[in-house]
Structure formats: C-alpha cells, structure tokens
Amino acid sequence: MQKEVMFAGFGGQGILLSAKLLAYAAMEQGLEVAWVPSYGPEMRGGTAYCTVVVSDRLIGSPIIKNPAHLVAMNRPSLEKFAPDVKPDGVILINSSLIHVKTKRNDITELIVPANEAAANLGNVRCANIIALSAFAFKSKMVDIDILCKCVEEEFASKPKLIPLNIKAFNEGLKIADTK
Amino acid sequence: MAKVLMKGNEAIGEAAIRAGCLNYFAYPITPQSEVAEYLAKRMPEVNGVFLQGESEVAVGYMIFGAAACGERVMTTSSSPGISLMSEAISYISGARCPAVFVNIMRGGPGLGGILPSQGDYLQATKGGGHGDYKMLVMAPDGVQEAVEMTMLAFPLAEKYRNPVMILGDGLIGQMMEPVEFPNNLNKEPTNKDHWATNGMDTRKSKEKNIVKSLFLDPKVLNDHNLTLKSQYEKMKKQEIRFEAYNTDSDYQILIVSYGTMSRVCKTVIDNLKIQGIEVGMIRPKTLFPFPEKAVYDAACKKSCKKVVSIEMNMGQMLEDIERCVKGKKEVSWYGKCGGDVPTPEEIINHIKLLLK
CATH class of the missing domain: 3.40.50.970 (Thiamin diphosphate (ThDP)-binding fold, Pyr/PP domains)
Incomplete structure (x- = not known):
C-alpha cells in the first residue's frame, strides 16, 4: 500500500522540515520512504513544496502527479494542488492564511488555524508542527507516538525548543480531534 | 547497521x-x-x-x-x-x-x-x-x-x-x-x-615513476x-551490470531505461500488468560498459514487438540500443528534457500508443 502527501507553502514556513519529520517517522516504522523536495526556479520565487511517498514495498516512481493527501500552508498552494489530490484524501487548509475552501466534496477538508494556534503558544514558527500532527492524526499515514519522538529528536541539538514543539504537536492533535 | x-x-x-x-x-x-x-x-x-x-x-x-x-x-x-x-x-x-x-x-x-x-x-x-x-x-x-x-x-x-x-x-x-x-x-x-x-622513501624499487599523457613517438603512443x-x-x-525487470513475462514492449527514469518505468510496468499489458525492462547499471548482450537477447524475445528507450533527454542512449538490437526490432525513444520528469501516466499513454 502506497500513500503520498504533498506539503506546500511559502519558503520559511517549515514545509521541508514537516515533510522530513513525517518521512523519518515512516522510516522508523520500517516503511519505505522517499522525500522529494522542489528545488527548481519556483522555490526561488518563494513557494516551497515537498512530496513524501510512504509504502510497504520498494517505491517505484518518486514523481507523483496525484498525491493521496495535501497539506496547504498558503493560498497559492491550495489553489494549485488541491485539484490534483486523489479522491478520499485529506486536504489540510491552514485557515490562518487561507480564507477559501476547496469546492471538492470527495475529500476530507481539515481546517487548522495553524498560525493563530502557534501564536497562542508563543511562537508562530511552530505552525508547521501543529499542521504536521493534525494531518498525521487525520490521515493516519504514520504512527502518532513515533512521529512525536521524531519531533523530539529533531530538536535534540536545541533542547530549549523541545517543550514548545511538543506543545505545538499536542495542539495539532487536539485541533484535528475536535474536527 | x-x-x-x-x-x-x-x-x-x-x-x-x-x-x-x-x-x-x-x-x-x-x-x-x-x-x-x-x-x-x-x-x-x-x-x-x-x-x-x-x-x-x-x-x-x-x-x-x-x-x-x-x-x-x-x-x-x-x-x-x-x-x-x-x-x-x-x-x-x-x-x-x-x-x-x-x-x-x-x-x-x-x-x-x-x-x-x-x-x-x-x-x-x-x-x-x-x-x-x-x-x-x-x-x-x-x-x-x-x-x-x-x-x-x-x-x-x-x-x-x-x-x-x-x-x-x-x-x-x-x-x-x-x-x-x-x-x-x-x-x-x-x-x-x-x-x-x-x-621514494617507502618504495623498494629505486626507479622513478613518471605520470604523463604525452608520448611523441608514434609507436609508443599507439602501444599506449x-x-x-x-x-x-x-x-x-x-564489469557489465544491469537489472532485468518483468522479463520473465511475455512482454510486448521492452523498455530500456536507467537512473531515476527507470524507477518511473517500474511503476509503469506494475500498473500496466494490472491492466493486462506486459512490458519488460532492461536497466543498465553500467552505461559503459553497456549491457549489449542483455539488451539484444531481451529485444529478440518472440513476444517483444518493439523496443523503447525512455530517457530524460532527446534520445541519447537510443543510439546504443539501436546498435545492440541490430535492426531485429523497431527501436524508438520517449522522453523529456526540460526538467519535468515524465510521469508514469505519460509513459503509460505512450506505451499504449506504441501498441496501437
């Protein structure tokens, strides 16, 4: 069984990191994984996107036209990629920056005010972690406890940041659970 | 580890x-x-x-x-x-x-x-x-x-x-x-x-080693x-290294592809198999030396109608494949070179065109 998710947003929103953490968690679960970033000219213009492919067998094409899920952190990303998502997928919409919805009724919309929730925790930069855990909870793509450990490990060299990011992680779970 | x-x-x-x-x-x-x-x-x-x-x-x-x-x-x-x-x-x-x-x-x-x-x-x-x-x-x-x-x-x-x-x-x-x-x-x-x-310190022989690429004497240069x-x-x-994929099947099309492109082709082959279309692939791991015999043998299989080189360029390995297949089967090329890697969907469409 193969599942893919595309993380998309502005450069600086932690898109690549969110995607990397998900990939780590999948690898820790013993799954095959590929993390495919955008590094082309569009990235230099400000948008960043990254696909994570997770599978229980060797991954063929790491190039995915129609991902199973989408995490959209800004409006251009939602408008560009939402039509590509496969039916029955999860589309996370960062409602702090995106004031529209997808107009699709064959997918699950997960509305997460990631920036506001992060600001309430004291640092808007952890919005990506809130989105990550909310998405993981809803999509069940990886094990939540393993993912949480991966977040802790990621910040091991900056231990001061661990409590904030764990708080953000739990906040994301809470938001997804009440939706 | x-x-x-x-x-x-x-x-x-x-x-x-x-x-x-x-x-x-x-x-x-x-x-x-x-x-x-x-x-x-x-x-x-x-x-x-x-x-x-x-x-x-x-x-x-x-x-x-x-x-x-x-x-x-x-x-x-x-x-x-x-x-x-x-x-x-x-x-x-x-x-x-x-x-x-x-x-x-x-x-x-x-x-x-x-x-x-x-x-x-x-x-x-x-x-x-x-x-x-x-x-x-x-x-x-x-x-x-x-x-x-x-x-x-x-x-x-x-x-x-x-x-x-x-x-x-x-x-x-x-x-x-x-x-x-x-x-x-x-x-x-x-x-x-x-x-x-x-x-010279650690060497047994006292003869000097000279590393050079200049040989002015024609005989010496020819020998070199x-x-x-x-x-x-x-x-x-x-040193020839290659991988054969789905070549046990009665494939109608033989793909020759390497690197990233060959992974996309594996997805193509798996998806087409589900649709009842068999496609085989030779994936050269060494481009020189090229797996000449493997490509020739795979192309000569009776079920194989056509050979296609799938590359992210305008058809370069194609020349080696044509050389190896020796005209036994029709050889063509599919690819792109702007930077967009051809998707499985695009290649599947092309394979179906080849079979028409």
Whole structure:
C-alpha cells in the first residue's frame, strides 16, 4: 500500500522540515520512504513544496502527479494542488492564511488555524508542527507516538525548543480531534 | 547497521569517506552543492582534505595531481561543471590515473536549467574530452544505489587505473531516502608503487615513476592506446551490470531505461500488468560498459514487438540500443528534457500508443 502527501507553502514556513519529520517517522516504522523536495526556479520565487511517498514495498516512481493527501500552508498552494489530490484524501487548509475552501466534496477538508494556534503558544514558527500532527492524526499515514519522538529528536541539538514543539504537536492533535 | 534518512548528495559524500577517500576537491553548482557542504564539515573530522577550487577547470587538475600521487580522490559537479573538467578527464585517462567523478546532471545545453536531466549520457559514455578514452560509468537509480556505486567506484578506478564516473541526476541528488552503508569494503588502496609518484622513501624499487599523457613517438603512443583499449575490453568482460525487470513475462514492449527514469518505468510496468499489458525492462547499471548482450537477447524475445528507450533527454542512449538490437526490432525513444520528469501516466499513454 502506497500513500503520498504533498506539503506546500511559502519558503520559511517549515514545509521541508514537516515533510522530513513525517518521512523519518515512516522510516522508523520500517516503511519505505522517499522525500522529494522542489528545488527548481519556483522555490526561488518563494513557494516551497515537498512530496513524501510512504509504502510497504520498494517505491517505484518518486514523481507523483496525484498525491493521496495535501497539506496547504498558503493560498497559492491550495489553489494549485488541491485539484490534483486523489479522491478520499485529506486536504489540510491552514485557515490562518487561507480564507477559501476547496469546492471538492470527495475529500476530507481539515481546517487548522495553524498560525493563530502557534501564536497562542508563543511562537508562530511552530505552525508547521501543529499542521504536521493534525494531518498525521487525520490521515493516519504514520504512527502518532513515533512521529512525536521524531519531533523530539529533531530538536535534540536545541533542547530549549523541545517543550514548545511538543506543545505545538499536542495542539495539532487536539485541533484535528475536535474536527 | 540501522538505516538513516539522507539526501542523495550527502549520502554520496558519506559513501566516499567510508570508501577511504580523504581527498575531495570541488566547485559548487546546483543541484549537487550539498556534497561539498557535507564534506566541508565531514572531511576535517576524518583528517581528510576538502578544497574548493577557483573553477571546475582547476578542480579537474587538482584531481589529476592527487590521483597521480596515488591518493583516493573524488570530485562532484553537475553538467556545465563536468564540461569544464573534461579536458582534465582526458589527461587523467591518458595518464592512467584512478579517480572518481560524480555528475549530478541538470538540463542543458549551455547553462540549461537546474532540474533533473540525463542529457550527459553521450558525454559520459563516448568522451566529452578528446582522444580514445573511456570512463567506467555507473548510473544509480536511488540514494541506496548511489552509496553502493560510489563505494565501488574507488576500487574499480584502481583496478583499471582509469577514471570512474557516477552519473546521477538532480532528483537523486536532492531526494531523501533511507540508506544503509555497507561496511565490508576494503578501504586499503591497492599498491601503487609501480606507477604513482608517491615518494621514494617507502618504495623498494629505486626507479622513478613518471605520470604523463604525452608520448611523441608514434609507436609508443599507439602501444599506449592499445594498453588503454585492453583495459576497456577487460571492463566489457568483467564489469557489465544491469537489472532485468518483468522479463520473465511475455512482454510486448521492452523498455530500456536507467537512473531515476527507470524507477518511473517500474511503476509503469506494475500498473500496466494490472491492466493486462506486459512490458519488460532492461536497466543498465553500467552505461559503459553497456549491457549489449542483455539488451539484444531481451529485444529478440518472440513476444517483444518493439523496443523503447525512455530517457530524460532527446534520445541519447537510443543510439546504443539501436546498435545492440541490430535492426531485429523497431527501436524508438520517449522522453523529456526540460526538467519535468515524465510521469508514469505519460509513459503509460505512450506505451499504449506504441501498441496501437
């Protein structure tokens, strides 16, 4: 069984990191994984996107036209990629920056005010972690406890940041659970 | 050893160190600059040397210098950078020095673009520089294979006293995948006392070693070229590596594809199988020496109607495939070279067109 998710947003929103953490968690679960970033000219213009492919067998094409899920952190990303998502997928919409919805009724919309929730925790930069855990909870793509450990490990060299990011992680779970 | 999640570029850097390469010279260029970034940090930790040259031309000759001294040495670059190094590669081949070149290809010609490409197939396998030389060229299809091929490249370069090239593309450099580093490699370089300028102190023979590619006497130069040729012939006998995929089936179409493109083709083959269409693939892992017999035999299978080369270029390996198939079956090409990797859907549509 193969599942893919595309993380998309502005450069600086932690898109690549969110995607990397998900990939780590999948690898820790013993799954095959590929993390495919955008590094082309569009990235230099400000948008960043990254696909994570997770599978229980060797991954063929790491190039995915129609991902199973989408995490959209800004409006251009939602408008560009939402039509590509496969039916029955999860589309996370960062409602702090995106004031529209997808107009699709064959997918699950997960509305997460990631920036506001992060600001309430004291640092808007952890919005990506809130989105990550909310998405993981809803999509069940990886094990939540393993993912949480991966977040802790990621910040091991900056231990001061661990409590904030764990708080953000739990906040994301809470938001997804009440939706 | 546990698997680690690494970018292809970083994994290639780590693989070089694990293969006992302590000399790395390079000049940054997208999409492979992370190799230099990684080794700038790692080389000092293992008492190795990373030096950024003032240009790729300079880097090519820094490689020559280190290789002539018998040191394990590597550089990494991307297409335009490899063009600048091509003169040095010719000299290094002529002087019979072992060295490892990694080309993480981007779109061309000229500055082209920075996205993945396979546009340097002909440059890598047929020359690039001047003269009758060949590099041993290996093409990984992912991060794990990039590691294994990089580690294998050093002993092979020494075995043949010849440059070895790892030909990847931007996607392999930029993508992260879980990797495992094999630790069974003999890091000890082979004895180079009989040819390298590695100092007289430790050497038994008191005869001077001279490393050069200039042979003005026509007979001597011809003999020298015959020696080189014999090494290439030996590679053809001993170093051909390839993977056959779904070739047990009664495939109607045979794909020949390598690197990133071959992975996309595996998805194509799996999907078409579900639809009841059998497609086989030969994936060359070595581009020189090319798996000539494997391609010929696979093309000659009775069920096979057509052969298609799928590449991220305008049809370069196509020439080798046509040469190997010897007109037994129709050979055509499908690909793109702007930087967008053809998707499984696009290739499936093309295969169905071929079957009409």
